[in-house]
Amino acid sequence: MTSSPPSPSASRPARPGPASSRTTPPPGAPAPAPSGEGAAVMLASLAGFDGCFGCGSEAESGLRIRHTGVEDGVVTCEFTVRREHQGAPGLCHGGVLATAMDEALGGAAWLLGNRYVTGRLETDYLAPVPVGSDVHVRAWCTGLDGRKAYLEGEARVGGPDGPVAVRAAGVFIEVPQEHFVPES
Ligand SMILES: CCCCCCCCCCCCCCCC(=O)SCCNC(=O)CCNC(=O)[C@H](O)C(C)(C)COP(=O)(O)OP(=O)(O)OC[C@H]1O[C@@H](n2cnc3c(N)ncnc32)[C@H](O)[C@@H]1OP(=O)(O)O
Numbered sequence: 001m002t003s004s005p006p007s008p009s010a011s012r013p014a015r016p017g018p019a020s021s022r023t024t025p026p027p028g029a030p031a032p033a034p035s036g037e038g039a040a041v042m043l044a045s046l047a048g049f050d051g052c053f054g055c056g057s058e059a060e061s062g063l064r065i066r067h068t069g070v071e072d073g074v075v076t077c078e079f080t081v082r083r084e085h086q087g088a089p090g091l092c093h094g095g096v097l098a099t100a101m102d103e104a105l106g107g108a109a110w111l112l113g114n115r116y117v118t119g120r121l122e123t124d125y126l127a128p129v130p131v132g133s134d135v136h137v138r139a140w141c142t143g144l145d146g147r148k149a150y151l152e153g154e155a156r157v158g159g160p161d162g163p164v165a166v167r168a169a170g171v172f173i174e175v176p177q178e179h180f181v182p183e184s
Contacts, residue, residue, distance in 0.1 A: 017142065017152040017167065017169055018122060018123075018124045018152065018167035018168060018169045019122070019142070019150070019152060019169035020122055020169070022120060022122075022171070023120060023122055023150060023152075023169035023170055023171055024142075024143075024150070024169075025142055025143020025144070025145055025148075025150040026143070026145055029143030029144055029145045029150070030143070030144055031140075031141050031142050031143050031144065031150075032112055032141060032144055033072075033073030033140075033141070034070050034073060034074075034075050034107075034108045034109075034111030034112055034140070034141060035070060035073075035111060035112075035113075036070055037113070038110070038111040038112050038113040039070055039111050041113055042110045042111060042113065042115075045115075045177075049183070051183060052103075053099065054099055054100070054102065054103030054106075055067060055077070055103055061084075063079045063085070063096065063099060063100060063103070064079060064080075065077050065078070065079040065100060065103050065104075065137075066078050066079065067107060070111055073140055073141070074108075074138050074139070074140045075104060075107050075108045075111055075138070075139050075140070076104075076136065076137070076138050076160070077100075077103065077104050077107060077136075077137050078134060078135060078136045078137065079100060079134075079135055079137075080132070080133070080134050080135070081096070081129055081130070081131050081132060081133045081134075081135060082131065083131055085131065086131055088128075090130055090131055091128045091129060091130060091131070092128075092129040092130070092131065092133070092135075094123070094125055097123070097125070097129065097135070097155060097165070097166050098121065098123050098166075098168075100135060100137050100155060100166075101121065101123055101137065101139075101153055101155065101166060101168035101170075102118055102121055102168075102170070103137075104137040104138065104139035104153045104155075104168075105118075105121070105139045105151040105152070105153050105168060105170045105172065106118060106172060107139065108139035108140055108141055108151050108153070109141070109149045109151055109172040112141060112144070112149060114174045115174065115175055115176070115177065115179070115180075116149055116172035116173060116174050116175065117172065117173055117175055117179065118170060118172055119148070119170070119171045119172060119173045120170055120171045121168060121169075121170040122168060122169045122170065123166055123167070123168045124166065124167045124168070125165070125166055126163075126164055126165055126166065126167065127157065127163055127164070127165045128165070129155075129157055129165045129166075130157075133157050133158060134157075134158060134159070135155050135156070135157060135165070136155065136156045136157075136159060136160045136162065137153060137154070137155045137156075138153055138154055138156075138160075139151055139152065139153030139168075140152060140153070142169075147173050147174040147175075148171050148172070148173060148174075149171070149172045149173075149174065150169070150170075150171055151169070151170050151171075151172060152167070152168065152169045152170075153167070153168050153169075154166065154167045154168070155167075155168075
């Protein structure tokens with residue numbers, strides 16, 4: 001794990017994010033980059049668990065989000081909006097999109113190499129997302145302060161360079177393995 005933030009690049013926009021004062025890290029907080037190393041450690045710890053509502057292959061009613069990689073400190077994932085994800089007719093439900101942002105920000109936190117749960121999640125909805133759309137989500141860490149990891153992300157429609165439909169910012173809290181309940 002590095003202790004300096006990943007440098008801005010085409011895949012990590014250098015724009016003001018969606019964060020409020022409650023999802024902005026304190027000044028000087030380091031922003032380590034989620035890494036392939038962190039991914040390996042965390043994927044090993046999750047081996048055999050496929051029940052996640054966001055990304056689990058065994059979660060029948062879940063979003064089936066596909067994690068697609070980690071590059072330049074940014075984690076990426078995608079999913080396809082199905083009919084059962086509708087809110088208003090023909091359009092993806094905002095809660096479904098919030099779930100996708102939670103999954104992406106959570107993934108970016110876990111790939112720092114520790115276990116995290118969502119403490120706070122803020123979402124800005126910028127454009128409607130039609131049923132049938134492929135939604136591409138990216139997330140990155142903006143700061144680490146003790147057990148708190150600050151994350152931001154965005155969802156684009158139709159491709160990684162499509163229009164931004166959702167922006168999110170959140171605070172995730174590090175927890176021990178004992179926080180979780182064995183599957184029943
Ligand atoms: C190739 C790619 C592979 C990818 C590979 C993917 C890997 C895999 C991905 C998994 C992705 C999962 C993504 C879904 C993630 C969920 O959906 S998690 C489920 C939803 N969240 C929850 O259930 C959390 C419920 N809340 C709790 O359990 C407890 O309140 C918490 C959050 C553990 C905190 O309780 P606590 O441990 O007693 O801690 P506490 O002392 O109260 O607070 C610790 C610090 O956090 C702060 N804090 C606590 N709550 C909050 C809050 N709500 N807001 C802000 N700060 C807070 C406190 O102020 C305190 O700060 P400091 O005083 O240290 O400065």
